[in-house]
Amino acid sequence: MPVLVYIESENKMFKKAALEVASYGRAVANTLNTSLSAVVFNTEDCSQLADYGVDKVLTVNHSNGFNAKVYADVIAQAALKESANVIVLSSSADSRYLAPILAVGLKAGYVPNVVELPKTQPFSVKRTAFSNKAFCETQITTEVKIIGLSNNAFGLIEHPTSLQSEAFSPQITSSDISVEKVDKATDKVSIADAETVVSAGRGLKGPENWNMIEELADVLGAATACSKPVSDLGWRPHSEHVGQTGKPVASNLYIAIGISGAIQHLAGINSSKVKVVINTDPEAPFFKAADYGIVGDAFEVVPKLIEKLKTFKAQNS
């Protein structure tokens, strides 16, 4: 009974989070002494999956784009076809959308925000809870088990395989929802997919001062984010609000500029690996939660940081 992973792609390229799901799925398959199958939509060239431990890929052509119910139904059919009883998904907005529907369809237990490999006998996983203020070991008691893997929790692990590919033509159910319009910035990395996030708070004084934040993000190939009051004041769009009541951040590098580090802010960004804080106030609570800190005025430090990083990038590329 193989492990099944749902591999997401965008413009026919696999997302990093998807390759992380493959790496994790491989490790689960090894623990359970079984093979790893994947289901992929609308992507012809799947050869990259052979680098991350996938033994068999089912390719599905579905020209209508993402639809949670339809995709959940296709993944359920793939699971039945493969007799898979462990299914692994990412933490993307789409995966979180379809996972509960998939769980009901397969009568499976679903645990999101998982950060480690499962233990077996009994089968349990470790997930974050209370907005990253704790971990919770959770048993999955159903026969079929669905794991939602936290971004950046496991990393990419290469594992070459001889990948088999098979065209899969499941029954496609009709949908009760239609997409009217998609607005997506194509030139910007999203907070969910970003390796680095540059985030700024009320210390920036006003929306007109965000140029340097965007430039810093640009130099680092980072996504931009902000604290809650900044989005409530309309300085930045709500989609940039991170924290307990906004988006979670689990990037490799999180740079916080002019953010005090309130408990609700920290809860949402704590899973980031390395945190840098730039703040004029040496008593700002963020300094207790960060790895590197600079006490200084953002309006002086950030322009210098941009210049130095440009030089660094020029020397290291």
Added chain:
Amino acid sequence: MKILVCISHVPDTTSKINFTNDNTAFDTNGVQFVINPNDEFGLTRAMWFKEKQNATVDVVNVGGPETESTLRKALAIGADAAFRINTTPTDGYAVAKELSKVAVDGNYDLIIAGRESIDYNGGMVPGMMAAELGASFVNNCISLEIDGTNATAVREIDGGKETLSSTLPLVIGGQKGLVEESDLKIPNMRGIMMARKKPLTVLEPAQQQTCTSSVKFEKPAPKGAIKMVDADNIDELIDLLHNEAKVI
């Protein structure tokens, strides 16, 4: 239009999180409980439908008697009636099953839940309810308009948003954007007085069916000390990020 808003009773965002019974249970000692923030945005949007489109708005929670204060607050904000399903929530599926039963029995057109509750962050109850009910479903919903039986909703996606259309019945997983922070209402005295007279019906749970169980909690390991870098020595920061942390 009949709207059901699912209300999760969660620790206030400033709560210190601790565990008891050998780390197997959440320690509620000294913890303030509130309406789950994502649910409050949904409830406030429901109030808009009540005012502008004559909707009736009921609220429901799965939980013990201690959650009634949270339901009363929802009534004080303006909901018409409340239901409490008298059982301790154990896993997302069990909660979704209980809520679905209330939704079917009350024949609701629109079911508003939060994208996730800030205690267990499961984010599965709305989707599971939609699947149980065979209703349409929009997650991460940041805008919702209803015209007759047609719904137009906007969903936040990674790096953007998507506008969707469907028909009722509809389940949403809502969040900020449904209304703005400044639209949230603090109940006034009149609302609080009226809430005391509104019906709060206690229902007994159906057969509990769970798929997962939380067995043990643990707090993150304490953080190592921060390294401070002088504001005039940005080169050192770049060196640390490159050679020590290896993130650039």
